Amino acid sequence: MKFIIQREKLIASVQDVMKAISPRTAIPILTGLKLEALTDGITLTGSDSDISIESFIPAEEDGMVNVEQIEEGKIVLQARYFSDIVRKLPEKQVEIETDESFNVTIRSGKAKFNLNGQDASEYPQLPEIQTENSFEIQSDLLKNLIKQTGFAVSTMETRPILTGVNIKIENETLTFTATDSHRLASRHIPLAGVNLNLANIVVPGKSLTELNKILDDKGENVEISVANNQILFRTKHLNFLSRLLDGNYPETSRLIPDKSQTVIHVKTKELINTIDRASLLAREERNNVVKLTTKENALLEITSNSPEVGQVAEEVSSESVEGEDLKISFSSKYMLDALKVMENDEVIIEFTGAMRPFIIKPAGDDSMLQLILPVRTY
Amino acid sequence: MKFIIQREKLIASVQDVMKAISPRTAIPILTGLKLEALTDGITLTGSDSDISIESFIPAEEDGMVNVEQIEEGKIVLQARYFSDIVRKLPEKQVEIETDESFNVTIRSGKAKFNLNGQDASEYPQLPEIQTENSFEIQSDLLKNLIKQTGFAVSTMETRPILTGVNIKIENETLTFTATDSHRLASRHIPLAGVNLNLANIVVPGKSLTELNKILDDKGENVEISVANNQILFRTKHLNFLSRLLDGNYPETSRLIPDKSQTVIHVKTKELINTIDRASLLAREERNNVVKLTTKENALLEITSNSPEVGQVAEEVSSESVEGEDLKISFSSKYMLDALKVMENDEVIIEFTGAMRPFIIKPAGDDSMLQLILPVRTY
DSSP, X not given: OEEEEEHHHHHHHHHHHHTTOOSSOSSGGGGEXXXXXXXXXXXXXXXXXXXXXXXXXXXXXXXXXXXXXXXXXXXXXXXXXXXXXXXXXXXXXXXXXXXXXXXXXXXXXXXXXXXXXXXXXXXXXXXXXXXXXXXXEEHHHHXXXXXXXXXXXXXXXXXXXXGEEEEEEETTEEEEEEEOSSEEEEEEEEOTTOOOOEEEEEEEHHHXXXXXXXXXXXXXXXXXXXXXXXXXXEETTEEEEEEOOOSOOOOOGGGXXXXXXXXXXXXXXXXXXXXXXXXHHHTTSGGGEEEEEEOSTTEEEEEXXXXXXXXXXXXXXXXXXXXXXXXXXXXXXXXXXXXXXXXXXXXXXXESOTTSOEEEEXXXXXXXXXEEOOOOOO | OEEEEEHHHHHHHHHHHHTTOOSSOSSGGGGEEEEEEETTEEEEEEEOSSEEEEEEEESEEXXXXXXXXXXXXXXXXXXXXHHHHHHHOSSSEEEEEEOTTOEEEEEETTEEEEEEOBOGGGSOOOOOOOOSSEEEEXXXXXXXXXXXXXGGSOOOTTSGGGGEEEEEEETTEEEEEEEOSSEEEEEEEEOTTXXXXXXXXXXXXXXXXXXXXXXXXXXXXXXXXXXXTEEEEEOSSEEEEEEOOOSOOOOOGGGSOSOOSEEEEEEHHHHHHHHHHHHHHHTTSGGXXXXXXXXSTTXXXXXXXXXXXXXXXXXXXXXXXXXXXXXXEEEHHHHHHHHHTOOSSEEEEEESOTTSOEEEEETTOXXXXXXXXXXXXX
């Protein structure tokens, strides 16, 4: 194998596939990065067997030459060293060459590295995904769906299925849902013309976090395909493959209250700042509990109390408080997580009593729903 | 105690004194921050008993009012909470008030915090420093002296005296020296008109690191006073007090070779980049060893070898190589540390053989000297 490549292109691709490579893996060759040269371009592959990422650098693209003098072949390189070397090479071009004993020579300017490679035929084959069950969405929308739900997955392995995000398509609507059983985040978008039905697709939260880091938000198309316990996200030069979680995702719609006793309409940013301040004293305690109390004249009082440290109280003016008076305690962390993904300047919070789950929505927008279980305080 | 203060001023002062406060300390009250209000302004104090920092906020300064409605008094506050609270308060002004039971009320806008304070009379008294043995230098010069020597202190407690920087004044010259016995860093500046002689002053490296973070580089005057195993650095509104290390600092001048066999004149940045690349493969091994070999035509070859990973070789053109040919191995980390504090574009490296310490100096400047012991390779 031999080729000369534009270093900037190589750096970007290495950075992407490194997200799938873990220094701790049961399969030693997966600590490596696979490099394959074909006449049309170079493919880099990284995998930790849960996530696999392939990045393709075309030899030519938009009239620009990215890779020259290609002699076909493949090799596996020690990922961490290769990544550091490529970033620090002195010149714009890099020459990479291998011999039959899997020795790799990397040249750039006067710098010359000789690395011990490994036989690429020992690298595991990635599963092939049939692209029949597939649909397309724009990368910026996909990033939003991930950002607005992914934080709510469970981090505990007691119910493994809850460590994933449930992806559903029905009635030309795509829905992402995540819950750790103390809170739930859900967002849907229309998928006009997609006559596909998917129900029990659960993608590990960690996979989506890594995918979100790699996708750009310039609105390129992402093709999503599901098959054989695997999901494939494909953009022009990137294949991102993740295993799916086994098991049935719980039916979450029954958790969502359909009536409310108290409805608050409040400015998102002001509520975030007030709860953030109140949580300063609450952080040592279990769950970072803060209390919200409705007051006269559409005022809300946010309080928190830590016997060791002290107390905090602050009033926020809301746009309106409708219905019954309310005193409720909740985790400031869950509340801040939910409020921070609101894109709207104003939110509606619907309560059905101090012991019942409550709902947060962007004002005038039903496409997102955040649900939080309150905390009992005695 | 009561006062109303500009929040930005309070944030800056809290940030400074927090550098002396450690959450782990044998004296519980030192996890707190002392606040003292007098009619002319507010003093904040933090201390971990090694370092103590006092920051003063004058009630009025340059015609601007920083603090108003002062009622004198003092209190000790839980530092970590106070620091977070002050940073997140909503308005530009903050009111702080205490009662006789050491309860502290902090108000800003609609936010109101009640914190449990402690009796300031239980806070240890800082040592008084006589300012007879004192001299002045500019803060930017002091920062340079620290930056160019402090990295070379020992991090091991086997010879505690080497964890400090030796500060010396003789013949109207101020010299900072640090060594961990594998390398040495020394920098001196003229102190015209200062008829002071100080020899065995050793300041903990950690104290100088913290001092460097606090000092601005705008060239304000710093008054340095030494007495009673303490050193005081005083600027207009800041007192930075550190204990000195006990013991005799070793005589280092005899370590510095006075003749050389090979002298290399090379561009600083090019040598840094080349050694940085060579060190990529060396980092797993003991000491990050790289090898320098002189070649014909004033070329230097930098190589490194890690049997597990591979090899790297790169040539650097030097301005000149005078004297004998040379092959020498050294720690890339020590070399990079020394080269990175050079302010000059070119450096002179003076060798006296592969087994002898070598010297690095800025070209045409004798005020700084870096010395490194080579590594034996077999």
